[in-house]
Amino acid sequence: GAVRPRAFTVPLSSPPMSWNYTVTAHxxxxxxxxxxxxFTGPDDLNLIVAKSTRLEVHAVDGSGxxxxxxxxxPLYGRVATLExxxxxxxxxxDLIFLSTERYRFALLAYDAESxxxxxxxxxxxxxxxxxxxxxxxxxxxxxxHRLLGLHMYDGLFKIIPALAGGTLRSEAFNVxxxxxxxxxxxxxxxxxxxxxxxLHEDSKHQRYLKTHEVSxxxxxxxxxxxxxxxxxxxxxxxIALPFxxxxxxxxxxxxxxxxxxxxxxxxxxSGAPTLFRxxxxxxxxxxxxxxxxxxxxxxxxxxxxxxxAEVTSLTLERLGQTxxxxxxxxxxxxxVYLGSSCADAVLLSLSTEAHEDGSYFSELARWExxxxxxxxxxxxxEGQGQGQVVTCSGTRxxxxxxVVRSGVAFDERASLPLPGVKAMWSLxxxxxxxxGGGSGGGVAPARLVLSFxxxxxxxxxxxxxxxxxxxxxxxxxxxxxxxxxxxxxxxxAGGAAIVQATSRCLxxxxxxxxxxxxxxSPPDGAAITLAAAHGTTLLLATAGRxxxxxxxxxxxxxxxxxxxxxxxxxxxxxxxxxxxxxAPSPPDASLDASDADVPMxxxxxxxxxxxxxxxxxxxxxxxxxxxxxxxxxxxxGTTPLxxxxxxxxxxxxxxxxxxxxxxxxxxxxxxKLLYFPLPTAEDAAPVLGAPKAVPLATxxxxxxxxxxxxxxxxxxxxxxxxxxxxxxxxQLLFSSVNLPxxxxxxPFSCDALP
Numbered sequence: 075g076a077v078r079p080r081a082f083t084v085p086l087s088s089p090p091m092s093w094n095y096t097v098t099a100h101x102x103x104x105x106x107x108x109x110x111x112x113f114t115g116p117d118d119l120n121l122i123v124a125k126s127t128r129l130e131v132h133a134v135d136g137s138g139x140x141x142x143x144x145x146x147x148p149l150y151g152r153v154a155t156l157e158x159x160x161x162x163x164x165x166x167x168d169l170i171f172l173s174t175e176r177y178r179f180a181l182l183a184y185d186a187e188s189x190x191x192x193x194x195x196x197x198x199x200x201x202x203x204x205x206x207x208x209x210x211x212x213x214x215x216x217x218x219h220r221l222l223g224l225h226m227y228d229g230l231f232k233i234i235p236a237l238a239g240g241t242l243r244s245e246a247f248n249v250x251x252x253x254x255x256x257x258x259x260x261x262x263x264x265x266x267x268x269x270x271x272x273l274h275e276d277s278k279h280q281r282y283l284k285t286h287e288v289s290x291x292x293x294x295x296x297x298x299x300x301x302x303x304x305x306x307x308x309x310x311x312x313i314a315l316p317f318x319x320x321x322x323x324x325x326x327x328x329x330x331x332x333x334x335x336x337x338x339x340x341x342x343x344s345g346a347p348t349l350f351r352x353x354x355x356x357x358x359x360x361x362x363x364x365x366x367x368x369x370x371x372x373x374x375x376x377x378x379x380x381x382x383a384e385v386t387s388l389t390l391e392r393l394g395q396t397x398x399x400x401x402x403x404x405x406x407x408x409x410v411y412l413g414s415s416c417a418d419a420v421l422l423s424l425s426t427e428a429h430e431d432g433s434y435f436s437e438l439a440r441w442e443x444x445x446x447x448x449x450x451x452x453x454x455x456e457g458q459g460q461g462q463v464v465t466c467s468g469t470r471x472x473x474x475x476x477v478v479r480s481g482v483a484f485d486e487r488a489s490l491p492l493p494g495v496k497a498m499w500s501l502x503x504x505x506x507x508x509x510g511g512g513s514g515g516g517v518a519p520a521r522l523v524l525s526f527x528x529x530x531x532x533x534x535x536x537x538x539x540x541x542x543x544x545x546x547x548x549x550x551x552x553x554x555x556x557x558x559x560x561x562x563x564x565x566x567a568g569g570a571a572i573v574q575a576t577s578r579c580l581x582x583x584x585x586x587x588x589x590x591x592x593x594x595s596p597p598d599g600a601a602i603t604l605a606a607a608h609g610t611t612l613l614l615a616t617a618g619r620x621x622x623x624x625x626x627x628x629x630x631x632x633x634x635x636x637x638x639x640x641x642x643x644x645x646x647x648x649x650x651x652x653x654x655x656x657a658p659s660p661p662d663a664s665l666d667a668s669d670a671d672v673p674m675x676x677x678x679x680x681x682x683x684x685x686x687x688x689x690x691x692x693x694x695x696x697x698x699x700x701x702x703x704x705x706x707x708x709x710x711g712t713t714p715l716x717x718x719x720x721x722x723x724x725x726x727x728x729x730x731x732x733x734x735x736x737x738x739x740x741x742x743x744x745x746k747l748l749y750f751p752l753p754t755a756e757d758a759a760p761v762l763g764a765p766k767a768v769p770l771a772t773x774x775x776x777x778x779x780x781x782x783x784x785x786x787x788x789x790x791x792x793x794x795x796x797x798x799x800x801x802x803x804x805q806l807l808f809s810s811v812n813l814p815x816x817x818x819x820x821p822f823s824c825d826a827l828p
Contacts, residue, residue, distance in 0.1 A: 099463075099480050102126035104445035105413025107156035108401035110134075111168035114144065114184045121403055121411055122170060123419075124153040129172070129191075131184075134405050141411075141421065141439070143485065147191055151176055155213035155224070161240030169194060171242070173211060176200070177226060179234070181242050197244040199224060199232050209257060214270065217263040217314070221290060223270065228254050231270075235290050249288070249295050257281070260314040269298050271320050273305070273312050281309050283322060283331055300333050313353055316360040317383040321375075323350045323365070328375060330385050339375075339388035354402030354410065364410060365390075366399035370417070370471060372435070394433025396420060397472055409438065417472035418443050443467070444476060481810030482798045490545055497525040499563040500820040501572050501585070521548070522822055523574075525560040530574075532556060552588030553581060562605030562614070571628040573612060577601040580614065582626050582633050592633030594624065608651045611685045611704070615646035621691060623707055640707040644695040650725035651704075652688040652736075652752075690738055692722030699725075699740060699750075699762065713750070713762040720744050726777035727752070728789050730801030737806065738762060739789055739799065741775025747791060747799075749806060768808055771795040780821040792816045 107124040114120055119134040121141060131145040151174030159169040159181060173179040177200035185192045204227030212225040222242060224232040234246040253274035262269040268288040275281045283305050285298025308325035315321065319332030325347035329338040341348045349368040356362040356374070365373040372394055378387035397417035404410045408424040421439040428434055449466040463478040501521040522533040522545065532554055536546035548554075555576055562575040566582075571591060574581045580602065582592040596602065600618030607613070612624045623637045688710075689702040699722060701710040715722065724741035728749075736752040748765040771793035778790040789799040796811040 100444060100478060101483075102128055102445070103441070103443040104415040105401055105419050105443070106415055107153060108403050108411060108413040109156055109158050109170075110403045110405065111158040111160075111170065113168050113170060115186065116165050116167055118167075119406060120144070121405065122156070123401075123413060124156045124172070126152050129153070129170075129182075131191075142487075145191065149174070151178055154211040157213050157215050157222075159215065159219065159222070159240075159242075161219040161236060169240075171213070171215070171222060173199070173213060173224060175211070179224070179242075195242045195244055197234075197246065199226070199234070199246050201227060201230070201248065204228070204230055207256065212256075212259055214259050214261050216261045216268045217316075218268075220268055221288065223259075223261070223288070225256055225259060228256070231259075231295070233288065233290065233293075247293050249293060251286075251295065253284070257310060258312045260312045260320065262314060262318065262320065263316050264318045265299070270295070271298075271300075271312055271314070273309055273322065279307065281305050281307055283309075283312075283320070300331075303331065303336075305329065308347065311350060311353070313363065315377075316358070317379065319385065321363070323353070325349060328365075328388060328390060330377065330388060332385060335385070337385045337388055339390050341390060352399040352402045352412075354404050356404045364402050364404060366396075366402060366412065368398055368470075370396055370398040372396050372399075372412075372422075393424070394431070394435055396422065396433075396435070396437075398470070410435075414443060414472070416443075416446055416469040442476075444478065479810050479812065481812060483812050488545075492524060492531075494526050495524050495818065496527065497560065498818050498820045499523045499560075500822040501563065501565050502569060502823075520822065522820065523560055523563040528557075528559055530554075530556050530558065530560040548588075550588075553583050553590030554588050555581060561602050562607070564607045566607060566610055566612075566626050571626065573607060573626055575602050575605045575614060577603070580605075580612070580624070580634065582628065584628070591628045592626070594634040594636070596620070596622070604646060604649050606649055606651045606689075608653055608686045611651065613649055613651055613689055615649055615691075617645065619643070619645050621646060621649070621702070621707065623689075623705055637705045638707040640702070640709075642691070642693065642700075644693040646691055647694040648692040648722055648725045648740075650690050650727055650738075651686040652690070652727040652738075653686055653729070690725050690727070692725055692740065694721055697721065699738075701762065711761045713765075715740075715742075715748070715765075720746075723774040724777040726779045726789050728779060728787065728799065730787055730806070739777055740765070741777050741791065743774045745769060745771035745773055745775060745793060745795075747775060747797075747808070770797045770808065776817065778819045780819075790816075790819050792819055 102125040105123055105125055109122050111120055111122060112118050113122060113131060121132040121134060123130040127149050129147045129149055132141040133144050134141060153172050154175045155173045157171045159171045167184060170182040177198065179197055179199055180193050181195040182191050183194050207225060207228050214223045219236055221236055222234045226232060229251055230248045231251050232246050232248055234242050236242055253272055255275045256272055257275060258273045260271055262271055270286045270288055272284050273281065282302050284302040285300040286295040287298050288295060305322050306324035306327060309322050311323040313321035319330055322329045322331060327338045327340050329336055350365050351368050352366045354364045356364060361377045361379060363375040365375055371392060374391050374393055376389040377385060380386055397412055397414045397420055399412040400415040401413040402410065410422050410424060412422060413419045419441040420437055422435040423438050424435050444465055444467050447465045447467055451464050453462050453464055465476050465478060467476050468474050501523065520535060524531045532548040533545045534548050536544060554574060558576040560574055560576060565572050570585055572583050572585050579593055579595040581590060584591055596616050598618050600616035602614055603617055604615040605612060610625055610627045612626050615621050619642045620639055622639045625635045625637055627633060687704050689704055691700045691702060698712050698714045700712045703710050721743045722740050723743050726739045727736065728739050729736040738750040738752055740748040747768045747770050750765045751763040770791055773794045776792040778792060781787055791797040791799065794815045796813050796816040798809045798811055800807050
């Protein structure tokens with residue numbers, strides 16, 4: 075029932091009350107638990123990672139060398155235990171069992187139709203009486219999935235029986251345990267009745283290994299098949315073996331117990347103590363295990379067996395130094411995931427031969443972790459009111475000082491080291507129907523255009539059995555000019571054609587075959603410096619202070635038609651096309667080729683929403699902006715920027731759905747962003763209103779307008795301190811981005827990277 079709030083009074087002479095507003099500025103990044111399971115499907119391999127109050131689900135690719143994020147689910151509680159529940163065996167999806175620090179449990183499944191996580195069973199396993207155990211909650215699953223156990227209070231063991239359908243009962247019961255100070259426990263494999271192995275310590279600080287049989291009918295524990303044996307005084311963990319028996323991890327040895335037989339192996343020849351923190355199984359039969367200690371040393375433990383599953387030898391080998399792991403998950407093909415609560419999480423590729431540093435692995439990927447934060451300070455070095463948090467993160471050799479900025483988080487999906495890139499554009503994938511000398515049909519793949527100082531590279535997604543999905547250079551470029559630097563590139567005419575502008579000419583190409591459909595060069599021979607496109611309309615500027623408007627239509631008799639030109643008194647520094655307000659459209663772009671550091675501008679619009687009716691042009695010497703009416707290029711007005719000496723470097727039209735009107739954004743050379751309210755489309759003579767300035771960086775800004783997956787228009791500001799422009803509640807918002815620097819950006823998506 076509802077709880078009635080307790081009334082209270084405040085004396086009139088007391089000072090006014092103050093309230094604190096608390097909000098999460100950074101998602102939890104410390105990994106406490108991680109498991110592998112066939113969660114999203116019986117034939118899938120998933121990595122499930124628990125980070126405090128969040129549960130992440132990743133898909134492992136076919137080669138096992140990469141992770142693809144699938145789900146990021148918030149939880150109402152901090153995860154205390156995480157286990158895989160596999161009651162139906164192979165051929166069925168796995169379930170995930172978790173419990174929280176406030177003694178709630180849940181059995182989770184994946185719904186393939188909705189693509190969401192659903193709860194199969196849930197309940198409260200807290201007790202009104204009982205002392206919480208000092209070692210924290212411990213969960214243990216019966217290998218035959220007859221029950222599940224939780225140790226949460228000293229002297230008590232909570233049992234949750236399983237139902238015939240494979241789920242868990244919502245009600246649980248306690249059984250008494252003689253061991254008060256329990257260190258670890260696990261269920262043994264291959265026993266007719268659920269058998270529990272416990273590691274406990276007595277009042278004389280001696281540690282023992284003991285077994286119990288669990289009776290669900292009698293709700294009690296009885297003596298197990300093994301007698302109680304003393305183990306090393308520093309024993310800390312138990313690992314149940316699939317073939318029967320249990321491993322006991324200690325500071326000086328690793329021992330295998332299987333009833334009366336004991337096989338031990340010394341960890342360090344020097345006698346130095348080793349505190350193991352995490353373990354992960356490599357082979358399904360349990361003959362190889364990965365171990366990690368508190369110092370970040372990674373080991374592999376090999377168990378020798380006879381035909382009768384009797385242990386003959388234990389071999390422990392050092393693989394190298396990495397992060398201090400709190401969870402180890404072997405994925406496939408020699409790839410292992412190491413999650414850590416006090417360091418970054420890493421993805422490693424194991425090898426049989428040692429590298430130059432003596433390690434037997436190489437790092438494939440790394441995920442940053444801020445925890446644990448032992449101290450921090452809030453700074454505002456630029457005095458712009460954008461506070462930064464400087465943290466002392468990590469422990470021991472993994473400790474570091476990190477700077478945290480509030481803003482938009484970008485998750486890295488893939489990376490490709492290519493030094494020297496000056497600009498880039500994406501050519502979106504689309505069906506193309508041919509025409510104008512095209513391919514006559516087909517589907518144009520998603521491509522990425524990279525411009526360098528004196529050349530251009532064209533990349534596209536490729537797939538093979540060895541490397542899987544990857545970006546590869548297009549060897550047969552057709553009519554695409556790869557021997558010159560690209561000034562501008564974009565998809566036109568609904569994706570059936572693409573344009574490439576170099577300093578010498580403008581090329582119209584078929585999207586599927588890259589065959590040339592048309593070529594246009596400036597009549598006076600001047601170099602092309604800028605370009606912007608929307609639909610089939612293309613606006614470009616030359617070094618001869620001329621702006622030209624062209625129509626690029628591969629289905630027309632003249633694929634590239636010159637519509638109008640206009641000469642300016644000063645050379646053009648930036649330009650942009652205003653997309654029509656009738657309908658949204660695919661992304662387009664504009665580029666200032668005269669600036670190598672911030673060369674790209676993108677305008678968001680589409681080929682099917684009509685042609686633009688307005689353009690904006692910024693000048694180098696006059697420090698002003700001009701509006702041009704299309705298609706005549708007649709001037710609508712000129713607005714001085716006011717600050718002499720600061721050149722406009724980038725322009726973008728922005729029409730947010732949550733704002734009352736559109737804006738013209740102008741990035742300046744000193745890092746400031748000006749935004750002008752635009753007049754309505756019905757105005758015959760549009761004039762820019764009074765601008766407002768926002769300091770975002772200290773270097774020139776390059777604006778990239780694009781559309782998010784949910785259809786929201788956004789503008790990305792490239793500079794040494796990137797920012798994102800978006801709208802909320804009718805106001806423009808400027809959010810910093812968790813990237814150190816960005817000088818170019820292009821929206822890119824395909825089947826492998828949706």
